[in-house]
Amino acid sequence: MKREYHYSVRPEHLDLSRRTTIKAVYDMLLDAACKDADNNGFGTHQLSTVYNLTWVLVRIGISIDKLPPEDEQLVVSTWVNQVSKLSTTREFQAYGKDGRVYATATTVWTLIGMDSRKLCPIEESIPF
8 A cells, every 4th residue: 555654855854055865865765664664553663562573674776866955845655565475675756746756766674583683474474
């Protein structure tokens, strides 16, 4: 299920040239991923307290067409694209209030046991 999360480009997201930093876009994408996982019932808090598991970000690929300007109202759309035995893929699209796409991204996550630090099969470890 695709969900949208809203962010404002604020002064702390800017570099000395008053351009949005890549780190700010990265942080917004990961924040949207965490919120979406929470909304789906398999966020880090739920996993750690109920199953003693946590997500680990394995890979991220970000394509930035243009960094959003100061004061832009950014919408980050995210969804789980694929779930395999040991990893899951999440997609992102970040766009402005006028619909202009600023960035797209793909992340790959694995699930590990908090005590064992070993990979856990996703579909066997948490109910979807």
